[in-house]
Amino acid sequence: MTNEPRNRREHIFSQDMKESSFCFCKMVNGNSVVGAAASHRCSLSCLGPLTFHPWAVGDKVRLSRRCCLAERTDGTFKNGLVFSSRPVKIQEKLRLRVEQDLHNWHGALRVGFTSVPPTARSLPLPVMAIPDLTDIPGHWAVPVNESLCKAGSELQFWVSHGGSVYVSSSNTRAHKLLTGVDLSRPLWAMIDVYGQTGSIFLLGSEKRELLYTRRSCPAPEPPVTSPDLGNRYSLSRVSSLCGNSDECISPLEGPAGGGCVSDCVVCMEKQARITLPCGHRCLCSACVSRVLEDFGTCPLCRHQISAPSEVMSLTPGRNHQKTSYQ
Secondary structure (H helix, E strand, C coil), X not given: CCCCCCCCCCCCCEECCCEXXXXXXXXXXXXXXXXXXXXXXXXXXXXXXXXXXXXCCCCCEEEXXXXXXXXXXXXXXXXXXXXECCCECCCCEEEEEEEEECCCCCCCCEEEEECCCHHHCCCCCCCCHHHHHCCCCCEEEEECCHHHCCCCCEEEEEECCCCCEEEEECCEXXXXXXXXXXXXXXXXXEEECCCCEEEEEEEEEEEECCCCEEECCCCCCCCCCCCCHHHCCCHHHHHHHHCCCCCCCCCECCCCCCCCCCECCCCCCXXXXXXXXXXXXXXXXXXXXXXXXXXXXXXXCCCECCCHHHCEECCCCCCCEECCCC
C-alpha cells in the first residue's frame, strides 16, 4: 500500500486486528520515507507495544527500563516532556504510576494529547507543556491535581469519542478536565513530568470493547548478548551513563565475529552495525548520518556524540573500525 506524505515528516501507525506494526519515518534527500519498524503478532486483544518515545524527550528526562520509566533530573521542575511511542486510540486509557514525588515545587504532572508526531519535533523541546505547547495548535494538556500524584499513585487518562480528556485514579472516579481535542488526525499522548512529580512509569494501556478488553503488550525485550570484553565497550562505562545497566535499554555489542546483532532502532530493517561512543550498537550505516545530523545523541541513552569520528562500524569477521560520517 502506498502512502502519500502529507507533511515534511510523517509518522504512520498501522494496525491489523492480528498484526501490529510500528512505522517510523526517516528523511532521505528531503523526502519522507515510511517503513515498517517491526512486525508484532499477538492476539485479537493486543493494542501493540507502548513505551515513551526514545528521542522526543525533554532536556532533563532520563529514560530507562525499556523506555517505560521517565525520570526528571538535575533538580528542576521543568524540561520533563515525554510522548508516546505510537499514536493512541480513542478511549485507549494510558496507565501511569508515579514513582517519585518531590515537595520543593508547586504543581504536578500534566497530561494530554498532540497531533504533532514526535518524529517531527526538533530538539531541544519546549520547557513546559503548559503554556509552551498548548499555545501551539495541535496540542492539548491539563494539570493533574497534586493529591493524585503522590508516589505509588496509579492514574489513567484518555480522550473520548467527543474529544474530551478524562483522568482517573485508583481512588477517584473519572473527571473530565478538558474538551475540544481534534480527533480528525492521529493523536500521541503527551506527558509533562512537572513540578512535584519526579518520575513516572508507563504501565501500559487498555481499551474496552463490547465483549472484551484490549491491552498493550509489554515492550520488546532488549537482545541478550554473550560477554566478550575484548570486543565490546566496558559495561561499567555504559552503566555510568545509563544508571542500572539491568534496567537500561542496552543492545550492546556481541562478539566481533558474528554473535547477536540486533536491528537498527530507527529503520528496524537493517542490522545495527554502528557502535556509538556510549557502547550502544543500535544504528545501521544508512541511518547513522541522519541521527548525527538531526540529534547528535545516542537514541537509547542520549549520550552526546561530540564528533562523527567517534562512531565505529562493525564489519563481519573484522575488528571494529572508526568510520567518519560527515
